[in-house]
Amino acid sequence: MPSAPGVATTTPTSTTASIAEELAQKIRDGQLSAGEKLPAQRVLAQRLGVPITTVSRAYARLEQQGLATARVGDGTYVRALSPDAAPPAPGAPPIDLAHNVAIPTDEVEALRQVLAEISLDPACMAELLAYQPEAGAPQHRQAGADWLRRFGTTGDARRVMVTHGAQHGLAGVLRTLAKPGDTLLTESLSYPGLLALARSLRLQVIGLEMDGEGLLPEALDQAAHSFQAKLLFCSPTLHNPTGRTMSLARREALAAVVRRRGLWLVEDVVHAAVLAQPPPAIATLVPEQSFLLASLSKVMAPGLRVGYLEAAPEWLDKVAASIRADCWMVAPLMPEIATRWLHSGEAERLISLQRQHIAERLALAHTCLAGWDYAWSAHHPHLWFPLPEPWHASPFAAALRQSGVLVRTAEQFAAGRSRAPHAVRISLNTATSPTQLEQGLRTLVQVLESSPAADMAP
Numbered sequence: 522m523p524s525a526p527g528v529a530t531t532t533p534t535s536t537t538a539s540i541a542e543e544l545a546q547k548i549r550d551g552q553l554s555a556g557e558k559l560p561a562q563r564v565l566a567q568r569l570g571v572p573i574t575t576v577s578r579a580y581a582r583l584e585q586q587g588l589a590t591a592r593v594g595d596g597t598y599v600r601a602l603s604p605d606a607a608p609p610a611p612g613a614p615p616i617d618l619a620h621n622v623a624i625p626t627d628e629v630e631a632l633r634q635v636l637a638e639i640s641l642d643p644a645c646m647a648e649l650l651a652y653q654p655e656a657g658a659p660q661h662r663q664a665g666a667d668w669l670r671r672f673g674t675t676g677d678a679r680r681v682m683v684t685h686g687a688q689h690g691l692a693g694v695l696r697t698l699a700k701p702g703d704t705l706l707t708e709s710l711s712y713p714g715l716l717a718l719a720r721s722l723r724l725q726v727i728g729l730e731m732d733g734e735g736l737l738p739e740a741l742d743q744a745a746h747s748f749q750a751k752l753l754f755c756s757p758t759l760h761n762p763t764g765r766t767m768s769l770a771r772r773e774a775l776a777a778v779v780r781r782r783g784l785w786l787v788e789d790v791v792h793a794a795v796l797a798q799p800p801p802a803i804a805t806l807v808p809e810q811s812f813l814l815a816s817l818s819k820v821m822a823p824g825l826r827v828g829y830l831e832a833a834p835e836w837l838d839k840v841a842a843s844i845r846a847d848c849w850m851v852a853p854l855m856p857e858i859a860t861r862w863l864h865s866g867e868a869e870r871l872i873s874l875q876r877q878h879i880a881e882r883l884a885l886a887h888t889c890l891a892g893w894d895y896a897w898s899a900h901h902p903h904l905w906f907p908l909p910e911p912w913h914a915s916p917f918a919a920a921l922r923q924s925g926v927l928v929r930t931a932e933q934f935a936a937g938r939s940r941a942p943h944a945v946r947i948s949l950n951t952a953t954s955p956t957q958l959e960q961g962l963r964t965l966v967q968v969l970e971s972s973p974a975a976d977m978a979p
């Protein structure tokens with residue numbers, strides 16, 4: 522067996538994640554090259570003083586990441602990315618470049634550890650089984666307030682409540698601020714969860730013009746005046762679906778319109794959570810007229826259902842009353858997990874792993890899509906892809922679906938009667954592995970290079 526030099530530098534306390542990460546790094550750096558055999562699992566486990574299952578799981582993780590292949594009865598080999606990955610086999614489940622879900626990294630192991638920790642703390646468990654204040658337990662609110670400081674907020678826990686994800690916070694805010702028939706202003710392309718909620722609350726949605734930075738202040742000013750609108754939903758950082766981020770000057774200009782027109786700003790920074798240093802939220806410029814929504818869904822796991830809402834305390838009381846009417850309170854186990862991760866540094870580690878995986882997938886996408894024009898942002902798992910003529914978004918997505926790949930079209934984000942561009946959003950985070958992502962992107966290029974079926978109907 523060829524030895525894998527330097528593979529075994531991890532310590533006896535190595536976890537699945539640390540072994541997998543060390544090997545992945547060596548593969549990426551070229552210290553382990555394509556075709557090279559990894560040490561037998563038993564040998565590596567002995568060398569590291571860990572159970573063989575820890576090494577098996579680490580190897581399985583490398584396979585999931587598309588960095589290694591197991592050969593039955595032989596061993597695990599470093600994999601080379603093929604220059605032209607095969608398209609999905611007919612009848613195979615579709616390759617999902619449509620949904621928007623955090624890439625699984627080390628959350629399962631982190632959850633196992635934190636649940637074990639909680640299980641050894643009966644007083645904490647008893648508290649988790651009790652009713653809680655509607656806005657969340659004080660320590661959960663404080664953990665959220667501290668985490669939200671990255672968006673420029675003050676860390677004041679009285680201004681923060683815990684929600685079951687950003688969507689829950691959004692529902693609470695809109696139900697508190699709006700009544701049926703009210704107008705809601707938003708970017709011309711906006712988050713479908715907002716559009717669905719607005720429909721269910723019977724709000725009139727008006728989509729506003731955007732440029733390369735996002736929402737235009739002049740468009741907001743004009744619409745606020747002509748529709749006598751009071752509500753704005755806006756996503757200034759890593760906007761969904763375009764990935765655009767506003768400059769500081771744009772944020773200030775929008776805050777000025779919000780102030781002058783007496784608007785309520787509902788600001789969504791869900792995707793900005795991935796950034797180590799996100800730009801300040803617009804909400805920090807108009808804190809008394811703003812509701813800031815953040816969550817851990819896109820950087821850890823959506824099943825956590827942990828979100829934080831920042832707003833003036835008197836408004837939080839009103840939103841909390843709406844949550845009480847729904848379900849009394851947020852179930853405290855999930856914010857307890859998040860709070861422990863935030864305190865121990867595990868949250869930051871998971872976020873930085875997320876960034877690392879997104880960076881790998883972006884690099885792969887740039888290779889597969891070389892020569893095509895599209896917009897992307899560092900640390901963001903979406904590409905915004907304007908389609909070349911003669912493709913329109915819906916026939917393109919349909920042709921792609923027939924080839925076994927799913928994407929979202931611009932129309933699925935169109936706010937109100939806004940006209941959608943001929944563009945699709947490509948999510949890089951939901952494919953089950955880089956290999957599958959590569960297959961999906963190569964198929965996408967093949968479809969792009971083909972011709973749409975002609976509609977010859979007279």
Ligand SMILES: Cc1ncc(COP(=O)(O)O)c(C=O)c1O
Pocket residue numbers: 621685686687688689712714756761789791792815816817818823827828
């Ligand atoms: C812009 C935006 N806001 C909010 C959400 C929902 O987040 P959560 O899972 O925290 O409810 C999503 C999910 O796709 C999103 O894209």
